[in-house]
Amino acid sequence: MIETPYLLFLGDAPDMLAAKVAIGIRDWRPENAVGQLRLEGCGADLGLTDMTLAEARAAGAKTLVIGVANRGGVISKEWKKVLVTALEEGFDLAAGLHNLLRDEPDLVAVAEATGRALHDVRVPEVDYPIADGKKRRGKRCLPVGTDCSVGKMYTAMAMERDMHERGMKATFRATGQTGILITGDGVPLDAVIADFMAGSVEWLTPDNDEDHWDLIEGQGSLFHVSFSGVTMALIHGGQPDALILCHEPTRAHMRGLPEYTLPSLEDLRDTALPLARIANPACVVAGVSVNTQHMSEDEARAYLAEVEERMDLPATDPYRFGAARLVDALDAL
């Protein structure tokens, strides 16, 4: 639906956490990213070639993807100039912001005049049902986090890649803009109307072969008061057979909530598992996924060994060290 390859727009993202969308595309569909476009003051860098719009067009880019997710999702004035120019120079635009491209009259006017497309991947395109809670065939795995942005999507992506390499049946199920931009479909869960959240997750993870695994992209955290309701709907709509606990050990406080400290992995296990068993009494915690990007390799390995011992669960950083131990755990269920 969205024409590839992309030029990834990083705008004035203050840091790499804000560039989650672009990083996900680079890491999971690198063939789709010809370069990056950054504004003055941008604190993010994907390690891709910095390109002007004209350079990226010459390199074959067809769509400018807004690769940053700023708080509240507003399209700033600084961005607008670039977006208008991109349309004029022949790019389609794709974004997953709350502030829709289609709600900006100037973008709509230029897109119409130039015949370009505006893709708002955050907008639900389906009338989702209310969840009925009926048990579905096939298996489902859901990563849940001690916080937002701790690596839940990467965990599911890495597990899918490993499962495919083993010839297992597995499907990554996108529930956010990054996942949808990467895979081309999914449910933009944080934009779904409250009553239909769990139903949209049921719709996304339907009956399947008994030996098929859905790897569901997680959202938010039960411990993040801004978004915990979204996480709850994933746990009950997804009726997971397996949870993966996700954690980033160097985080000083909950993302965007300076007054809130992170829970322990034990807190997360003891909170998430009983809730998951409401929808699926057979659910287990299968492993721990640790985002060790801010640790040396020695620190990371020592931390993972300590977590394994403490939690009596396989623990890995699936992005850094591979997802094999987590997939082994699912395979053994």
Place this chain on the structure above:
Amino acid sequence: MIETPYLLFLGDAPDMLAAKVAIGIRDWRPENAVGQLRLEGCGADLGLTDMTLAEARAAGAKTLVIGVANRGGVISKEWKKVLVTALEEGFDLAAGLHNLLRDEPDLVAVAEATGRALHDVRVPEVDYPIADGKKRRGKRCLPVGTDCSVGKMYTAMAMERDMHERGMKATFRATGQTGILITGDGVPLDAVIADFMAGSVEWLTPDNDEDHWDLIEGQGSLFHVSFSGVTMALIHGGQPDALILCHEPTRAHMRGLPEYTLPSLEDLRDTALPLARIANPACVVAGVSVNTQHMSEDEARAYLAEVEERMDLPATDPYRFGAARLVDALDAL
């Protein structure tokens, strides 16, 4: 905003549970309900005078309120004929369904032609913020249920009435169509976009006097897989100081989910309180509210005594026996 008094439309509601909206208006603003209008096969009866549209107009009714909440919230063809006639006979219409009055071209056309108003109280009228989790001044109480439709709104309404009779500062905060139709404002929480649910509850229960209580209307249940995400957002957005556990002891299974049994009051306490303490570490469970409508008075009193003993908490049916014991518990905090 909505002109009173009302004629309450019960349609073809299969049972009284489906007529929750109309029952709420009758019980908490009886002066606003001149009568009821029922279609053939209607299984609900408010005990109000059955009226034709013409009779209700003659009795002074200004708005026809759709007093039933059917699963999925669709306006059926059977209803449509009555609604069109009502507009033609001079009624405004008010509803809290997912299927909006304003999305029905025939209703819009007739309303425009006759100069009548269509009130969709379910539609959010505010751009709610993302929750920031900051501690707010004043006190908040949230009823949480073992299931949907067990009496959470009645509990909050009854507590507000009792607190006002004592001269305490208290405000019922509506989070659903019934509450909004009764009080005239509130947040239609189940129609809010997922990311803004908790923020809308923060917006609804702002900073207040230290001795002021918000009595927040509950929604769904942490144990109801269709709507648990909405409940979670209320618990974290409302940052309650006190939870009231709500239960209906004769329910055979979770409402609309025949495969799911109800949790115990202990399960509810042990699940809801740790989650509430994420947002407000001082939160306590203050009491138990039991919906005893399907029990004799002797049965009800025996059950309440047993619950008090077992849970070591004040227990009452606030609708049947008054909310005084629950208000005493808040007052003692």
